[in-house]
Amino acid sequence: MTFQAERLSIEKRLLDNLADVYVQFDNVLGLVDQAGTSVDNEQNLSEFVRLTILTNDSQQAELGTKFTRQEVLISVQVFVRTGTGTQRARVLAESIRTIFHIVQFDDITTRAGTMTVIGEQAGTADTDNFYQINLDFPYHRHQS
Secondary structure, eight states, X not given: OOXXXXXXXXXXXXXXXXXXXXXXXXXXXXXXXXXXXXXXXSTTOSEEEEEEEEEEEEEESSTTSOOEEEEEEEEEEEEEETTXXXXXXXXXXXXXXXXXXXXXXXXXXXXXXXXEEEEEOOSOXXXXXXXXXXXXXXXXXXXX
């Protein structure tokens, strides 16, 4: 599986399974939802999620071959407006957990995910006035 195929597979899985929520992808201006509708920024939204794919170690899976096992992390940040409570953030977090927690899709095998409550962030323009929860899902994929 190539880096490009990996990215496409993860992004597609998130969009196909997370309805009515805008997603911000790495190095892409704006956000997009499941229907393909896009917005320029998150400031007029009540909620959104941000997806990041973090590549880690790569190991030779079999001696004498170029077959490797790539260790990677899917990181999803959930944002809801401050002052609206934590229920919606936790509902979104649970939906994302269902999408990426201990599953196999394409050539990707995920492990148990973790949730970290960040809370309200101040001082960063893109996340002002948002409450944040982070979810991380380690996974591996193979590449030859």
